[in-house]
Amino acid sequence: MTRIDDTFARLKAEGKKAFVAYVMAGDPDYETSLAIVKALPGAGVDIIELGMPFTDPMADGPTIQLAGQRALEGGQTLDKTLQIARELRKDDQRTPIVMMGYYNPIYSRGVDRFLAQAKEAGIDGLIVVDLPPEEDDELCIPAQAAGLNFIRLATPTTDDKRLPKVLQNTSGFVYYVSITGITGAAEAQAAEVGPEVARIKSQTDLPVIVGFGIKTPEAAQSIAGIADGCVVGSAIVAEIAAGKPVEAVARFVKGLADGAHRA
Template identity: 65%
Template sequence: MTETRISRRFAAVAAQGRPALVTFVMAGDPDFDTALSIVSALPAAGADVIEIGMPFSDPMADGPAIQAAGLRALHGGQTLVKTIELVRRFRAADAETPIVLMGYYNPIYVYGPERFLTDAKAAGVDGLIVVDLPPEADDELCTPALAAGLNFIRLATPTTDDHRLPRVLANTSGFVYYVSITGITGAAKPDAARVAEAVGRIKRHTSLPVAVGFGVRDAETAREIGRNADGVVVGSAIVQAIAGSLVDGKASPATVAAVTTLVADLARGVAAARAAE
């Protein structure tokens, strides 16, 4: 695949001697306008890549925080059409920050895969993470996405052994998302030493950047994980910051600032990840 916003951004932060900060927020949480304000504020706060969740009623890999964010979004009327529109609105003011849509295949299937890829690309989406589509189903969405110029980012886990890993990586592009724990999002703090070993093993199989997520909640953990990873992904902590700012389930004047304050702190953590090297 030719150069993309994602590949350019990872190359740029590597040249700066640090990992990328990858932030996750749920589209439409707690409402469309607030979500757009949050996403629009993330780059200035220090986010290098933005993952936007596509709300789904049965998110099997997500912990309670992200499940709750998805339900808030769905109850607020968020749809996949509106999620693509959110990206379009963001892209009108930001032509450089990579955007990755993350979620499950069911909403895409209902939308229509061909229509989805066309609309997502036109809106300014750069990559996709579809957690419930294994490599054996690449013809369903992965291969068409690559043909459309979208990166297809695959997850590797602690249980992805050396026999399975090449198959997982075969059509992966943009970066590899390493799930640092066995379980759901936000469930536990990752073990930095085990993560370092896993990242090294993955890198023996691919030249792609490796970003590590699940369980990274604060600047110190981001710094520890970022010593060896090319990117650090934070999701549950961000959506919990949103949840904690709500008043009667709705956005408050503190909502956007709750996110940007946390992200700025996380950005300081990843900036210091290799300071002692």
């Protein structure tokens, strides 16, 4: 059982849906980013997705792309991203941390070395968007062996033929991408997402969390109501990009979390 498994078991017992928040590590700078991450659990965040800045983020829309650029320009590195997790773990042993990003920085570090460092830092899961199931031997299988959940994305174009392959070695939860396209591009609609979530849940016992296109507490409540929870990224990153102080970002996140928890 990982922290992710424990979190979903606890939420289920409480009759609550999960609220997952994404932030880019190192945006707008290391210290501010660390303060925001430390504020997330108190704002009602059940799982933290920590973005690994990368120079070629092909699945990300402009908001997340620019966050990654700001982080890299500010000197953010993979080591500093792991350090953010370590700092959170000094005060918080319960909130799961999922590192989300692309394979290149992990490959450059070396898979075995990266996994050992991630585990030591208190990371609980990985979302690596450019590694398909056909490449599971690269990272997915070693990650599971190291005790990390490997979370896979399903999309509107994941048909019934492809879905079993996507679910094959997934653990922790399934991340359903509610729209076709990049992050932050459109608004998720519960009426369209609901049947897709039901289709995925018919083939797995894992929780299904919906992300992309959720920007308001009302949308968080609506989407969480038809899934096991929701993820918000671009809307939170936009608040950070606007230069809002940490307390204001935390208030914004709390509104979204409260919406999801009302579902």
